[in-house]
Amino acid sequence: MLRTRVLGQSERQPGQPVLKASLDLAARLPRLVLEARRVSASVHGIHGRRRSGPGETFWQYRPLVTGESASRIDWRRSARDGHLFVREREWEASHAIWLWIDRSPSMGFSSSLSQVSKVDRALIAGFALAETLVEGGERVGHIGLTRPMASRRIVEMLAQAILADRRNGEADLPPDEPLPRLADAIMITDGLTPAAALAKRIATLASSGARGHILLIADPIEETFPFSGQAELFDLEDGLTLRVGDAGKWGEDYRERLQAHRDAIREACRHAGWTLTLHRTDRPASEGVLRIASLIAASRGGPAG
Template identity: 90%
Template sequence: MLRMRVLGTSERQPARPVLTASLDLAARLPRLILEARRVSASVHGIHGRRRAGPGETFWQYRPLVTGEAASRIDWRRSARDGHLFVREREWEASHAIWLWIDRSASMGFASSLALASKVDRALIAGFALAETLVEGGERVGHLGLTRALASRRIVETLAQAILVDAKGTEADLPPDAPLPRLADAIIITDGLSPAASLAKRIATMASSGARGHVLLIADPIEETFPFTGQAELFDLEDGLSLRVGDAGSWGEEYRQRLEAHRDAIKEACRKVGWTLTLHRTDRPASEGVLRIASLIAASRGPGR
């Protein structure tokens, strides 16, 4: 991740990287969880797959249909009304939905145009999706951190696991392992690791036939590069810096490279049947959450 600093005309010495000041994650988590719940409530009902089928959880009683086996009749319920009823159970698929939320150094960036840092927006989106999906009957887990759970405390479970995962702040790519065949993945990242590396991870994760969705988090300044004058770029993860001269002239080349980088990620997703959604941090978090939840609901299809 490269951060821009515009230099004053009298400045001659190389400047040291200055990270965006932010509170400790533990202090921010309560606010992020509350915001995630607000976002989840705003998209409630878009996703749901509770339907009849094999499983352990009672769903509903319904009248017996002609031709159904007598073994399906719930005789106790039928005796109450003098009609034959079948006890239906929820459909419980063997798959789960796996989140991976990028918390590497580049995700800490927030410009003056953004509503939140990229990492805060990623956590809000991940928590909101987890709650929405669990409410819809799914099991959700975080790759490498938790089991897939259908718990009403899924947000707290994910938050606690992330809080104690110090190594997660160093990884800018999801785990390099195939997902179970019936699984879905939601990768939330700024996508600023090398495109070829991210493409390789996506291919590996999808190699079993698993479906997936990439939610690309971007700061508006990263998109537009609205700088002029002498400037210096800082790599927040490797500690490198680069003076680019006139930022206005260099900006067009930057935007072209960013477009090519995004195209490579988009192509990696297309090859394995995954989706790519771009979400900017100057937009409401609900937009990205609604988009991913809708894509997952659509991928289920009727009766699945």
């Protein structure tokens, strides 16, 4: 029942396509990528973990320290001014940050109170987080779609992978397998799958010790249910309809059940050591992005933003 949407004048009517994701996502992606970059540029104070250590990416030259092996000397650089220099590489730990962006049918909903669908907000937030984190020195991948990457083209690469994906567009949960032990996960979803199923998937992802953060996307109408009189509800996932005689009274019960559902998700996150952040689509995307980026920076020992 928690997947049910009320039909207002601006909401989807029966018989209309649910999301038309495969038809119009390609047309929307350029705008979403530009908006994600604008959001990422507005997020300040998030720094990554750039430091020296074993890896493949050149970081800096530094003077040779007494006692170090001569095999570490970069003779070409040292020959420039007669001093001995060591070529350091950027530290690359085995952990990475794994995104998962919910693109299931329920994410296609938008009301007159928001004017942006949940899936578009989720994609903007996910792309913005990816760019912010890569600029901070992290590697980011999408669960089930890409490997972790530190490319400056991370947004375009994620967008292309999502556009080409024909298998997971309807899934309302990430793949059912543990993440690497040192990984971080970011799930961006509306959470409108049964709480028990979501809790089980969180437990699986975290079973190896991976940390995680859930960004819960909600339309303001889903939060407030501001209706009275007769109403017809339509389930975007299953195509079912429900006629409600007294929407005001039904709304009271709905809000109680939604709170209980959210409490169950929050408890699952607490048990796994994960965080839960609620983000409404009538609020700026930068708020959710800054919150998640700050949590990750804090977990890395950096400034909280």
